[in-house]
Amino acid sequence: MKIDRRKFLTSISMLAATTAFPVNAFEFGSSKKLKIALIGTGIRGTSFWGKRLVDEYSDILEFVGLCDSNPGRLAYGKTYIGTSCPTFTDFEKMVKTTKPDLMIVTTKDSTHHEFIIKGLEMGCDVLTEKPLTTDESKCQAILDAEKKSNKNLIVGFNYRWSPYATKIKELLVNKSIGKLVSVDFHWYLNTFHGASYFRRWHGLMNGGGSLWVHKATHHFDLLNWWINSEPNEVFAYGDLEFYGKNGPFRGTNCRNCEHAPKCDFHWDITKDERSMALYANNEQYDGYIRDNCLFREEIDIYDKMSAQVKYTNNTILNYSLTTYSPFEGWRVAFNGTEGRIEAWQDIPYNKANTISEVEKHTKEMEQTNIEELQYEPMILHKLWSEHETIQVEMEKTGHGGGDKRLHDKIFRNPEIADPFGRTAGVRDGAMSILIGIAARRSIEKGTPIRISDLTDLVPKTERN
Structure with a gap:
């Protein structure tokens, strides 16, 4: 076609x-x-x-x-x-x-x-x-x-396009739990993927704006889209207490570190052919070290983060991001006037995992097509009723199948209407980062931060 x-x-x-x-x-x-x-x-x-x-x-x-x-x-x-x-x-x-x-x-x-x-x-x-x-x-x-x-x-937001995220949106659009009241969202980065941010330029505030922005922009965009409103006010806590200066020892980089035998976080970049070809072999041009020590003193971002966000439609969000979890995955719960939706991905004791924590992020980012269908559950629980388990057909590559669906929408099927409004423009991009920016400012000042005080955008009660 x-x-x-x-x-x-x-x-x-x-x-x-x-x-x-x-x-x-x-x-x-x-x-x-x-x-x-x-x-x-x-x-x-x-x-x-x-x-x-x-x-x-x-x-x-x-x-x-x-x-x-x-x-x-x-x-x-x-x-x-x-x-x-x-x-x-x-x-x-x-x-x-x-x-x-x-x-x-x-x-x-x-x-x-x-x-x-x-x-x-x-x-x-x-x-x-x-x-x-x-x-x-x-x-x-x-x-x-x-x-x-x-x-x-x-x-280029892609998580919206995964079948699992889309099913949650469908349930909310259909008022399956009545009027949405509050949301609890918790993301867990494991000690492989989470640690990798602190090795790279992302570990510096002036590079990625902290994981409040670089990583959480994914999460806040999903939440803005699910909640179908825009953030009004943010109050947050955060600290750096695990990586960076908190480490027991530090070296120049993992390749040349004398502490490698006793460091649980040692990563041998020489065994990663693509990282060597893309980064290590080109260090002489700009000095960028891909396997930097994640305990180096210059790291200044947060490694634990928690925030409350009040939306203009009066929905309250409780959010947290952990960067050194034993596993990588996430949980979300939506509380409504008529029930509750619970959803999760990659919680190891909820299913039999066949992929190690080290491989998990690599598999998620792969762009290969999977022939075998997989199913992931979520729970719909209405007031005064037994809960219902909903099985969602999906795949595990390219951000849960979101990558290829985003590309197909842009390049193959732009004329097909999308009932779930998954397309994202500059306002969506701004509203997702402004939550993270407001969280940073809140931590610095110890006060709630209003989104309307950051730019000339005035938050809307409902997304168009």
Whole structure:
């Protein structure tokens, strides 16, 4: 099945928060492919927004440029993605030379705003990886640039598209538990995946804005979508008490650490072929160490986090994120005037796991298609009635099947209406990060933070 370039660009406008631009604004034939340029050739850029697009959608799109500040990583990324397009270390030169229709931003979180704004100003539609950006001033700058531009900005949220998350939305839309009153949401990162954030640039506040933003933007976007409202006020606690300066010892990096034999967190990057090719072999260009010590003194983000969020529709959210759990998974419960929904993923004692905790995140991120169907339960319990167990058909790759469904919506089936409103634009991206930013500010000040005090966005009672 093919979709012409004109329909693709219509889908971009559908995904954006602004009013859809008229399709006749584009003067090109349906035989032409959409021209895509990618800035940031790290792990996510080269895989989900790189190789997967080449493998699955080459009939309707083509990469015209790749850009990264690290020339070694850029060369590897080109080979891994499987494209013959030119490469650049200068972003503006790439845009001027290749004139892409769509710019995809997958750089370090703290630089997203720079390339989003430049891309919009230079006449590109822009798709950015989550999070939108890392603080309120950068967020406001993006909002201002998007308003001035006649182009569109999409945020690549994928968890909404997993069948399991969609089933929860269906139950809530159908008022299965009456009026929603409160939500309890708890996410557990294990000592492999959770620890990995503290090895990387994510462990520094000025890189990823803390896991309140980089990781929790996924969770807050899901919650905003499920609750069908926008956050009004946030009060939070957080601390760094396990990683960083709290460690019993520290070294330069895992490869050269004298403490490796006695460190439970030792990670041998030399056994990871892709990490070696993408990162370790290119350290000489920018000094970025992928297997950094997670007990280094400079780490300044939180490793335990808890927040209460009040929504404009009066729903109360209780949220927590743990970064050193023995297992990786999550739980959510929705309390309504007529009952309760309980849902969970990857809680090991609720099912027989066949994947180790070390492999779990890798399997989740894989983009391979699984032939064998799997089923995951959730509980619907109405007042005065016996509970009902609902089995949801799903798969375990690509964020629970969300990755491929998001791509298919954008690239293959943009004209098909979505009754669950899973598309996400700039406002969705902003509202998800503003909860995390407000949580950071709340911890710093010891007071509740109002979302409306952070940018010029006024929270709505219901999402459109």
